Amino acid sequence: MPGMTRPLTLLGIETSCDETAAAVIRLLPEGGVEILAEKVHTQLEEHAPYLGVVPEIAARAHAELVDKTVAAAMADAGITYSDLDAVAATSGPGLIGGVLVGMMTGKAVAQAAGKPFIAVNHLEGHALSPRLTHDCPFPYLLLLVSGGHCQFLEVRGLGDYHRLGSTIDDAAGEAFDKTAKLLGLGFPGGPAVERIGASGDPKAIDFPRPLLNRPGLEMSFAGLKTAVSRAAAAEPLTDTRMANVCASFQAAIVDVLSEKARRALAGFEPGDGQAKRFVVAGGVASNKAIRTGLESVAKGAGAVLIAPPLRHCTDNAAMIALAGAERLAGGLESEAGDLGAGARPRWPLDEAAAKSDPAYATGRRGAKA
Numbered sequence: 227m228p229g230m231t232r233p234l235t236l237l238g239i240e241t242s243c244d245e246t247a248a249a250v251i252r253l254l255p256e257g258g259v260e261i262l263a264e265k266v267h268t269q270l271e272e273h274a275p276y277l278g279v280v281p282e283i284a285a286r287a288h289a290e291l292v293d294k295t296v297a298a299a300m301a302d303a304g305i306t307y308s309d310l311d312a313v314a315a316t317s318g319p320g321l322i323g324g325v326l327v328g329m330m331t332g333k334a335v336a337q338a339a340g341k342p343f344i345a346v347n348h349l350e351g352h353a354l355s356p357r358l359t360h361d362c363p364f365p366y367l368l369l370l371v372s373g374g375h376c377q378f379l380e381v382r383g384l385g386d387y388h389r390l391g392s393t394i395d396d397a398a399g400e401a402f403d404k405t406a407k408l409l410g411l412g413f414p415g416g417p418a419v420e421r422i423g424a425s426g427d428p429k430a431i432d433f434p435r436p437l438l439n440r441p442g443l444e445m446s447f448a449g450l451k452t453a454v455s456r457a458a459a460a461e462p463l464t465d466t467r468m469a470n471v472c473a474s475f476q477a478a479i480v481d482v483l484s485e486k487a488r489r490a491l492a493g494f495e496p497g498d499g500q501a502k503r504f505v506v507a508g509g510v511a512s513n514k515a516i517r518t519g520l521e522s523v524a525k526g527a528g529a530v531l532i533a534p535p536l537r538h539c540t541d542n543a544a545m546i547a548l549a550g551a552e553r554l555a556g557g558l559e560s561e562a563g564d565l566g567a568g569a570r571p572r573w574p575l576d577e578a579a580a581k582s583d584p585a586y587a588t589g590r591r592g593a594k595a
């Protein structure tokens with residue numbers, strides 16, 4: 227990192243959805259990151275009976291787990307709180323109860339240790355996540371595709387993100403989860419739909435590809451749910467029919483993401499003879515058909531596809547610690563830190579793009595991005 231004279235060691239805390247996570251990382255002046263410890267508790271069992279994440283249950287589970295998770299990460303890292311340079315925690319966007327738990331914990335630890343607290347935007351964590359393990363210089367194109375997010379971002383530099391397009395309603399992972407719920411396949415839905423669809427015919431049902439032929443990079447997945455429910459009601463749901471519905475639904479998502487990725491890559495010029503880097507992150511990126519589709523699009527565009535390891539694709543605290551460390555190293559944070567920062571349920575990375583979006587509004591009904 228230019229301007230850095232010594233390593234920076236940070237504790238990161240992530241509690242914005244259903245993962246309670248803590249990690250300790252060290253950002254090195256010569257470039258690169260050492261991950262000293264990573265702990266994550268996924269609240270699958272807590273939410274599975276409800277077939278989705280229940281915000282109140284998530285907040286309570288975070289409150290019960292966060293202290294232990296932080297202590298375990300620090301013990302694993304083998305350092306003391308006084309060895310830290312700062313503490314970073316997700317301060318939005320996300321489920322407000324959980325965000326508050328993580329932020330309060332981060333502020334308390336920072337104050338007790340006499341270190342700065344850094345309020346991190348969860349989406350910035352995702353945007354920087356490939357840099358935990360890969361040599362991934364700015365600028366690069368990012369597709370963030372998970373249960374809570376679905377957007378294309380041009381990551382131009384630290385704190386410089388340009389949102390190229392996003393879903394105007396449900397995230398792709400949310401569509402997988404709703405489809406699975408409708409078909410009685412449990413939660414989380416993505417892996418179940420993929421598994422059952424593996425033996426199905428992706429061309430059996432012609433599901434809509436919303437906004438596919440519209441210019442631009444906006445996406446829409448909410449309508450697919452209705453189409454799936456119609457297909458499920460049209461014929462008895464034999465094993466074959468079920469496999470065909472899953473395979474055809476997945477094919478619709480693959481087509482939309484691939485076509486939008488093709489357009490995004492066509493419009494992305496890194497400049498200075500740099501390689502075109504295309505990063506895919508988020509839980510949905512673990513879907514094989516989606517990954518294969520994106521790999522072939524990247525190849526066609528002469529781009530390098532970077533897929534961070536799954537533990538950094540899904541919600542994790544290492545990316546939050548890294549965002550804090552890069553901010554500190556880049557002088558984007560004051561030495562005093564953000565002790566006064568509040569939790570933000572909505573916090574777009576690219577505020578300008580979000581405000582020009584008709585779906586954007588502040589408050590409860592603001593844009594998901």
Ligand code: KG4
Pocket residue numbers: 243371372373374375398399400402403414415416417420508509510511512513514539540541
């Ligand atoms: O990134 P993630 O762990 O959490 C957030 O949403 O932030 O992503 C979880 C989402 C869920 O919606 C899940 O159904 C989806 O990723 N997912 C998948 C697969 N594995 C997880 N979707 C499709 N295929 C998969 N194999």
Ligand code: ZN
Pocket residue numbers: 348352372374375540541
């Ligand atoms: Zn996330």
